[in-house]
Structures are given as C-alpha cells and as structure tokens.
Amino acid sequence: MEIFKDRKLVIATKHKKESVIAPLLEKNLGVKCFVPDDFDTDVLGTFTGEIERKEGALTTARKKCLLAMEKTNCDLGIASEGSFGPHPTIFIAHADDEFLIFIDKKNNLEIIVRELSLDTNFNAATINSFQNLVDLVKNVGFPEHAVILKITEKEVTYVVKGIQSWELLEESYNKLSANSSQVVAETDMRAMYNPTRMKVIEKAAKKLVEKIKSFCPQCNTPGFGVVKTKPGLLCKWCGSPTNSIKSHLYQCQKCQFELEKMFPNEKKTEDPMYCDNCNP
Incomplete structure (x- = not known):
C-alpha cells in the first residue's frame, strides 16, 4: 500500500508480539517494523498485579502505542492489549479479549480491531500439594505454556514467573510452600510465554490488516470498518x-x-x- 510503503512502524511490546505482527504488516502494507529498545510496557500494568492496570484494555493499548511512538520519534505505530476472564455472553467459559490499535499520525488515522476468543488456557487455582500443582499445569499445556506461582492472589512480594520446566516448578513450589500452607498457581498470560494467546494476537493482526486494506468508497481512506x-x-x-x-x-x-x-x-x-x- 503506497500510503504506508517503506515507512518505519514501531511495535510497542516487550513480550515478543512482533513475531506474529511484523510479518503480516510488512508483507501486506510494505512497512518496516521495529521494536524500541528498553521499552517497558509493564509501567501501564502487569498481569500478576505488581502494577495495577488503571484503565481499560483499549485505552491502555493506545497509551502504549503513543509512548512507543514518542520514544522512537516514529509517526506510525501499533500496540495490543489483552484481558482475561469470563466470556461476556458465555459466562461459564473463559475468554481472551484482545485489542489491537494502529496509529498513523502523518495521516491522522487510528484503526482498531478486537478479537474475543474462547481459545485460551487462562486459569488460576489455590493448591495445597505438589500433586495438585502437577494436575493443574498438565491441564494448561505446561511446559510449552508457562505458569506463575505466588503465595496468595494479591501478595506479589515473591512471585516466580515464566516457569517452563519441571525442575523450576518443583523448586519454586517448595520455596513458597515452606512458608505457606497454600500456594496460588496461574497461567502466565504474557504473550511470549503463552502460545495460545500469541495465536489469538496473530488472528487479531490478520483482522487488522484486512481492515486497513478496506477503503472508504467515498474518499478512499484506509480503515473503512464496522x-x-x-x-x-x-x-x-x-x-x-x-x-x-x-x-x-x-x-x-x-x-x-x-x-x-x-x-x-x-x-x-x-x-x-x-x-x-x-x-x-
């Protein structure tokens, strides 16, 4: 697309989302994607609660994108933000709700897509034995999908993230359980540790590309969408x-x-x- 061809596009992420976003945008839009150095998206909130996300997913994605664009002095950017919990209409099921935002300051464009998916391994439980933990992680795709251990749901002074080996899982559990009769285990929902979520982000990126390539019948502006x-x-x-x-x-x-x-x-x-x- 001539409007974007050969322009630099910053992807606002620290969790390797560029692995599924960049190839699609470069192939379909002709942009040159890059990720900013030392860009900490966790300042806007973390899944494990050390830093509370104060605003909704879309607002957070927009802020993340604009921060990356400002940091790199780039007028073209993209960011995503997800949230996890009960599906809004299928209450007994968990859902991955992903927003993807594309901002073009040069042409004053903001294009947004949402992908609401039942395809998620999002889970958390309080456990009181290592065997309970083994049963849980087997059901969430471990070790391909990482897990997190902490003492309580809200206690974040000691958290072990990104656990992807049986050795680290047992070692971390023993350390936490030595000081507590119960341990909280949950799926690590950061994209680089969760292949299922990464696939949903890729699906959202494909949807975004199609929306960008949809032109207004009257003025030919990209992003003509629902x-x-x-x-x-x-x-x-x-x-x-x-x-x-x-x-x-x-x-x-x-x-x-x-x-x-x-x-x-x-x-x-x-x-x-x-x-x-x-x-x-």
Whole structure:
C-alpha cells in the first residue's frame, strides 16, 4: 500500500508480539517494523498485579502505542492489549479479549480491531500439594505454556514467573510452600510465554490488516470498518425479529461516510431455536 510503503512502524511490546505482527504488516502494507529498545510496557500494568492496570484494555493499548511512538520519534505505530476472564455472553467459559490499535499520525488515522476468543488456557487455582500443582499445569499445556506461582492472589512480594520446566516448578513450589500452607498457581498470560494467546494476537493482526486494506468508497481512506452491528434477523418460522445480526454499519473516520451492509452472516432468516417467540 503506497500510503504506508517503506515507512518505519514501531511495535510497542516487550513480550515478543512482533513475531506474529511484523510479518503480516510488512508483507501486506510494505512497512518496516521495529521494536524500541528498553521499552517497558509493564509501567501501564502487569498481569500478576505488581502494577495495577488503571484503565481499560483499549485505552491502555493506545497509551502504549503513543509512548512507543514518542520514544522512537516514529509517526506510525501499533500496540495490543489483552484481558482475561469470563466470556461476556458465555459466562461459564473463559475468554481472551484482545485489542489491537494502529496509529498513523502523518495521516491522522487510528484503526482498531478486537478479537474475543474462547481459545485460551487462562486459569488460576489455590493448591495445597505438589500433586495438585502437577494436575493443574498438565491441564494448561505446561511446559510449552508457562505458569506463575505466588503465595496468595494479591501478595506479589515473591512471585516466580515464566516457569517452563519441571525442575523450576518443583523448586519454586517448595520455596513458597515452606512458608505457606497454600500456594496460588496461574497461567502466565504474557504473550511470549503463552502460545495460545500469541495465536489469538496473530488472528487479531490478520483482522487488522484486512481492515486497513478496506477503503472508504467515498474518499478512499484506509480503515473503512464496522462501527455498529444491528440485530433483528427475522425468525424463519414466525417472522419475529431475533437478537441475531441483521446488518453491519460501516463508517469512514475521515469523511464520516456510512454504508449499511445487510445480512453479513450470509443468511436472511434465523433458526427458530434462537427465536424468543418460538423457543422462549
């Protein structure tokens, strides 16, 4: 893309996210990606609680991106931020909620995508024996996926992160359990220690590339994307509106041109099982 070709793009990360982000952006946009030296994203919050993240994921990603751009004097940047917890609609399942933000100061562009995925090994538990710990880590993909040990959920004075060997796991557990009857074990959700999360970030990066390559039909500005979804797909049986998506509303952030695309999921009616009238 000529608007980005051969421009330097800073990736705001200290957790190796460039491994999945840079190849996609360089191939599709023609940019030259780099990571800033000694850039500590932990100042905006850590997963283990030493530094509390004071703002939401998107605001934090934006701040992270702008800090990296300022530090490197680069007018093109990208950052991601994730959060983990119950899925917003499937409450019994954990979810990885990733935001990716692309900022172009030269052209006054800010392009954002979100990837909400059920594909996560996010887990935490209080354990009272090494065998309990072994059972837990086997279920979260250890040792390919790292784990963290600490004395309590909120006690962060002694935390062992990035554990990816059975030897270190046992050694760390013995040290913590010597001073406490219980130990908290949790998955290390930093991207470089969590291949499952890294795949979700890669998926978000692919979505971002597609959005950047979507141009406004009126002014040709990149990033012409969905700003609102509209429910109301009609039930196949009774014809009543359902909560399923009927259309997507696209908007250009530069000229504000809007376009409504009907039936984005390629179906014009909904199965009665999703109808409150037919299946209350």
